Amino acid sequence: MKKVVVIGNGMVGYKFCEKLRAKDPGKQFEITVFGEEPWPAYDRVHLSAYFSGKKANDLLLASRSWYRENQIDLRTKELIVLIDRENKCVLSHLGHKIHYDYLILATGASAFVPPIQGVEKRGVFMYRTLEDLESMMQYGQKAKSAAVIGGGLLGLEAAKAVLDMGLKTHVIEFAPRLMPRQLDEAGSGLLQSKLEELGISIHLNKNTREIKGNGKLTGLEFADGSFLEVDMLVVSAGIKPRDELAEKAGLEKAARGGFVVNEFLQTNDPDIFAIGEAASYNNMVFGLVAPGYEMATQVVNQLLQNEVRPFTGYDMSTKLKLIGVEVGSFGDAFGESEPSKPIVYENKSKGIYKRINISEDGKRLLGGILVGDTSVYSMLLQMVQNNMPLPPEPEDLILGARGGDKEIGAGVDALPSTAQVCSCENISKSDLCEVISEGVHEIDALKKCTKAGTGCGGCMPLIKDLLHAELKALGKNVKNVVCEHFDYSRQELLDLIKVRGIKTYDALLDEFGEGDGCEVCKPLVASLLASTWNDLVVLQDTIQDTNDRFLANIQKGGTYSVVPRIPGGEITPDKLIVIGEVAKKYGLYTKITGGQRIDMFGARVDELPDIWEELIDAGFESGHAYGKSLRTVKSCVGTTWCRYGVQDAVSFAIRVEERYRGLRSPHKLKGAVSGCTRECAEAQSKDFGIIATEKGWNLYVCGNGGSKPQHAVLLANDLDDETCLKYIDRFLMFYIKTAEPLNRTATWLNKMEGGIAYLKDVVVNDCLGLGEELEKEMAFMIETYSCEWKEVVNNPSLRAKFKHFVNAEEKDPTVGFQPMRGQKRPVDWS
Amino acid sequence: MFTELEKYKKAEQSEEIIWFKAASVSAFPENGGACVKYKDLQIAVFNFTRRNEWYACQNLCPHKMQMALSRGMIGSCGEEPKVACPFHKMTFSLKNGNNLDGDECSIITYPVKVEDGFVFIGFDQNY
The missing domain is CATH 3.30.413.10 (Sulfite Reductase Hemoprotein, domain 1)
Structure with missing residues (x-):
């Protein structure tokens, strides 16, 4: 049996294990995973949820028992210190030596710490691991204010965490705007004013020169001479690939960090792969989870000798909710890749900014930016990725169709079957359609069996639309059937009852239904029978809702x-x-x-x-x-x-x-x-x-x-x-x-x-x-009307049904009342 | 002292069963239920004629603590026989008492047998 060793149990390392086991049920590989953190892989993307009350356990991607059940040897709190390529083994800090046939480097990245004087002072934190969070929370109890260095994606995530801790929050950004990689000036400005409304102070164009304080930080001094007094500092200004194993092992390292890999994710040793943030392809490190997952998938395909899609870069489009503000950036967000014309919609009073970049010939969508309302993100991203033709009035894409109630853009029907719907799990429209056509018609079941929408969840609206459209196409949703027991609409059942002269629920179920009925179809049929034959409802008392069964x-x-x-x-x-x-x-x-x-x-x-x-x-x-x-x-x-x-x-x-x-x-x-x-x-x-x-x-x-x-x-x-x-x-x-x-x-x-x-x-x-x-x-x-109660009162056998116990004359002893304003009311049950 | 809910749990527990003669078969409506009193318990008993089966469970719906399940409609969800509480239509399996709407609360079920035209319900002999 071949032996695979994975170094790193982060999101991508975990995904590798999951994919390898899922695609190879025969388990032809033995898997050992090393993680230096004390817990199994957790959802780092949603770390800030930890501050809004989620427990560490809620964030786990899989429990320890999952690893056991899948026969994966998980070793947490164990750091690999050396790769011995000659003998094909790794050495851990505990002195354990483990042989490998294939080695997967999923070591991830650590927080990038800018070279600022004083970063070692107490009160300075990184924002990366659960342990970082725990120490932040502890320290934060005594703090009143905190600054975050970094106004990008990660920095704003950290700012959300600090804000949730109840601290006065400052964000320090070196560039002249927030999220400089994703947003243009106008979009960024809108985001900034929204964050400021929430009480976050934004400091742009700030180069932090020194962290001041005697042992414990007391404030920041900037290059322009200004000073900001804070009790706590969180550094979240970027990532640095964890490539420290490279040198001794003789693995090639990129200039800006990361193990150098080719399009098959191989390092210069063909048996050693690097995936996720630890890998550098074409001098690029991909700091998002979706490309990491794609890398993991392709390495798994190689090990299993399945078809491999070479990795040649990845679309870095993102959509997320930052501190309550929806932000999306997709394709060529700035329209720089080729000559283009932007269409811009800005509504400051509503807090919405939308920009799309159209190719010069006006035929294709290149990319764009959405702030405040990202509802059209998935649709627009699909248009970019699939080179779909633009509608005649491209502004409809961001403004909605005006003067008509037709749906904007092309709708899910127009998506090509190869369109990627869930980018985290790389699920295409055809993947979903296939499962739907196999009979998975519930959104939860669809999620469960395809894993679509289980990552960031941003594609869920699109998946729902797709499901509805497919069901409609399958002729499912169009027909409004009563329940699992009758494949007919109410109106059809009424016609059947009339035409066939059916007088009882049981007869109808025998002839036109299946199963044993339920609380939906029984009272419905009871109502149809009553509306048709006007027989006494209590004659079929057990198909009636309790009110109609006891006529009260x-x-x-x-x-x-x-x-x-x-x-x-x-x-x-x-x-x-x-x-x-x-x-x-x-x-x-x-x-x-x-x-x-x-x-x-x-x-x-x-x-x-x-x-x-x-x-x-x-x-x-x-x-x-x-x-x-x-x-x-x-x-x-x-x-x-x-x-x-x-x-x-x-x-x-x-x-x-x-x-x-x-x-x-x-x-x-x-x-x-x-x-x-x-x-x-x-x-x-x-x-x-x-x-x-x-x-x-x-x-x-x-x-x-x-x-x-x-x-x-x-x-x-x-x-x-x-x-x-x-x-x-x-x-x-x-x-x-x-x-x-x-x-x-x-x-x-x-x-x-x-x-x-x-x-x-x-x-x-x-x-x-x-x-x-x-x-x-x-x-x-x-x-044919007659008073139901008159019938019951005069009929001893019907009357006999009105008792609580069948084996005792006693009344229900749990019924109790208490007085209220001279009358009575039921007592509340304990 | 047990709470109203705990009493039912207690009456279900042991392997030693005592069979309580509840009432004649004719006391129970076809494809419906009626309530049986046993000591201080109220048991909903269902005559599931369509499946030719009998079921018994606590009469107390744990959702809003209402003595009502015997007045609920019975039916099936797939193969699973079920009862719907008349109050808020929460549904429970008649086989194992599981809540079929994904909610936490479930109910206790009891064994039932029919002999010589009489319905018997099985309880923990120590209750």
Whole structure:
């Protein structure tokens, strides 16, 4: 068995091990990994998360048990001090000698420390390792202010860490702007003002001459003679490859540091490879994680004799969130590689800067800069990397299409299949599409099996778009199926029930479904059966939601509330007294509802039939407050009492409520009738609202309150009573037939192609020729209505279902109440 | 003293099982559940006719501490039989009590057998 030794257990060293094991399940290589830090490889990119509360363990890329399970000999806290190329072995500081056939140098880099006098003073820190962070945190407890040397990517990451520690933060940059390698002057200026808003002081053009202090630092002196008083200093001004093993081993070193490698990542010894920040290709060190991963992959390919893609440099585009500010820089950010024309959008009040560089012939995108809003980053990067043609108005790419609602740019559909979607893991569009077509249709599963989006996460929006587009293309998302048990939409199921005359859930599941059903399809089918056959819902009680199973609303503590119907909100004093007496007798909490009726809370399940027996004896009937069905038709007093009223709103409301009582629908239904244009019944917030005019009624539809309030819209005006009812019949039946489950009428209308104009055509102009059928169906529902509670109260076997225990007459002992404002409320559970 | 939740754990533990005769088969609705009282415990028992199986678990939903699971709808998720709490539709495996929505809290399940038309539930004999 060949032996691979990896020196360095950082992100890239770990990735090498992971890839080698993943691509070689037969384990033809023995792997030993040395790491000088005390813990296994961790996510250095997100180090600053450590300061916002993440624990060291959260940052680990893999636990120690992962190494064990994969038979990787991990040796932490062990530093390799010598490479003996002649005998092909390495020597550790503990004196261990290990033989290798292939040696991988993944030693990474350390913080670059500029030659400043006084860096050895107490209070000066590097920002590189978890240990650095721990000592920073400890020291920072006594400090009030800190400076960070370095205004680049790493420096600003460090500044975020210092800011999170609660210290007054200064950033010192030698160049005239922040992030000089990624941003131009305008972009950098915008970033600077955003950071300054957060209380960070930025000092540009500053060359630190000396770190002052007697043993412990007290401040910085700059070359221009100025002085900054601080208690702490963090140096994060760049990286220095860890190449100290090179010299003794006779390995070639680059002028600016790093093991010199060829395009196969080989050093001058073909059995020794260098990857990650320790490698120098063409005098370049790649200080990002993505190129490091790519190097690791290519070395693994060589060891396994797979096809190798030579490494000839890497796109250094980056997108990240720096201290809350989104920053992106991609391709040729400054437009320097060839003659180009920039398009720039700057909005200082919104804090957004966008620049794209267009080739001189106006045909290609070369690169660009985004500050404050990087939502189009992935799309733009793809256009650069794949040489995609520009849209006719390239400014649309950063401004959005104006004067139309078409999507900007090309969208994921236009991406070539070779396009790299996740740059950290180098996953292409075709890789993802393949997995999706194999049946992975959940975003989490997709992440898990491709590893796409598991690095920086910046490509997640693109992956989501891609998944949706692919699902659509596979015909998946287009169809809105009910759940895993029925491969049909609600509307299709309703048609099947009607055409096949299916009367039970079990029959439907046997014939058209699979599996054993669930809490989604059961109540949905129950509602469809009720809307079609109007049979008593409690006959199939176990497919009902608990409210429909016990014909009452379950409340905190497991008791139920009882709402008798009070049509139009009109009630006699005698009936009021009955409600009062019943509530008193059973000790119920009472409250007026929003729909002009009275709710009685705190009834135990075994009390429900007794309570209803008394209510029914007094002439009440079920209010269906528990069902996805018609609730109330609210009214104002109208012409009978009101000096402004123009129609008899109460009489009409009672007529409407009694017409549609008990009607099961995709969601609850509410109505109202107002006696004049003052609209005291708030009809425009209802699923159907009727407002009196001098000539008759105006009918409004598809309004609702709730979490997203929406006003109802006018369907027809100046209707007589009969026409108004006819239109409501058609409207409600059309809704019941075509809406998706648990969509109220407002949502249903919002999704309807053609909107209110189409709805008018169907209901008023009868463009589908459905009018008569809809009216007939409604007539059937009205004819077959019966009060569910009356049926239950008079049926001993149905009544027997209303008890808590099947083997004891006892009540539920865990139900308890406590007093509140002269009534009761459920006790809170421990 | 045990908290309400711990009681169920305690009643599940040992290998020595005592079979409690709960009620006749007809007391349990088809493809649905009902609640059985055993000492100070409330047990949800499900007659999963469609699968020709019986299941039992604590009646207490650990999510918001409601005595409600016996009133929940049962069904399947893939092959796994499950119950959905009527309060917030949190779902649990009827086989092992695992929370199927990825949440932490799970429930205790108990063995069930049917003999001579009666339903028996198995408890730790020391409870």
